[in-house]
Amino acid sequence: MKISLIGYRGTGKTTIGAKLAEDLHLGFIDADQLLQERAGRKISEIFATDGEPVFRQLEADLIHELANSKESFVLSTGGGVILRPENRAALQSAGPVVWLKATPRTICTRLKLDSATAHQRPALLAETKPDHTPEEQMLYEVTTLLARREPFYQETASFDVTTDERDETQIVREILEKLVDLKIQSHR
Numbered sequence: 001m002k003i004s005l006i007g008y009r010g011t012g013k014t015t016i017g018a019k020l021a022e023d024l025h026l027g028f029i030d031a032d033q034l035l036q037e038r039a040g041r042k043i044s045e046i047f048a049t050d051g052e053p054v055f056r057q058l059e060a061d062l063i064h065e066l067a068n069s070k071e072s073f074v075l076s077t078g079g080g081v082i083l084r085p086e087n088r089a090a091l092q093s094a095g096p097v098v099w100l101k102a103t104p105r106t107i108c109t110r111l112k113l114d115s116a117t118a119h120q121r122p123a124l125l126a127e128t129k130p131d132h133t134p135e136e137q138m139l140y141e142v143t144t145l146l147a148r149r150e151p152f153y154q155e156t157a158s159f160d161v162t163t164d165e166r167d168e169t170q171i172v173r174e175i176l177e178k179l180v181d182l183k184i185q186s187h188r
């Protein structure tokens with residue numbers, strides 16, 4: 001069984017996944033980190049050199065492999081994993097799927113503070129607004145993509161957890177409570 005974390009960039013999938021795994025005494029895999037290790041390149045380099053479709057194929061192959069492995073672990077995914085129907089199905093078949101939510105403002109604040117952002121996280125929208133400041137452009141990208149992706153997160157998730165103005169401990173506690181509820185419901 002895998003417990004997968006999905007959600008937009010900066011909602012805390014990598015951070016919360018590691019803590020959740022620790023609390024549950026389970027292994028932890030961050031799909032993006034494993035993909036980068038195997039490729040020997042940062043995701044931003046893969047995007048820049050080969051383009052997004054090549055990254056999405058590497059991502060889909062890895063999700064397929066991980067979802068079908070026999071091990072139990074917590075799996076943090078990349079924000080765009082829900083774009084492909086085969087990824088959504090693979091994650092659902094592997095176990096509970098937790099959707100971490102945050103508002104566009106929270107996401108932008110976190111990404112601005114995150115040192116990994118500049119090196120690792122490629123810009124995802126080709127469309128740029130010439131009259132926008134970098135901050136406005138980022139908020140525009142996050143708001144636009146979040147609206148587009150929300151139905152897919154919703155469709156894939158077993159439940160969601162809001163992360164705005166909450167620390168790791170509170171978020172992990174709510175995930176654990178909801179996992180228990182899910183188990184109780186499945187036994188009814």
Ligand SMILES: Nc1ncnc2c1ncn2[C@@H]1O[C@H](COP(=O)(O)OP(=O)(O)O)[C@@H](O)[C@H]1O
Nearest residue numbers: 008009010011012013014015110114166167168
């Ligand atoms: N609940 C939280 N409150 C404040 N900052 C957070 C929280 N969760 C994550 N962060 C910070 O936000 C940034 C992005 O987190 P990360 O776990 O990499 O998100 P994701 O994997 O979803 O992109 C990191 O700098 C992280 O420390």
Ligand SMILES: O=C(O)C1=C[C@@H](OP(=O)(O)O)[C@@H](O)[C@H](O)C1
Nearest residue numbers: 008009032043078079080121122
């Ligand atoms: O939202 C996306 O499409 C992406 C999110 C990133 O992962 P995080 O959500 O961990 O930042 C990473 O997979 C890649 O840059 C694409």
Ligand SMILES: [Mg+2]
Nearest residue numbers: 013014032077
């Ligand atoms: Mg991550």
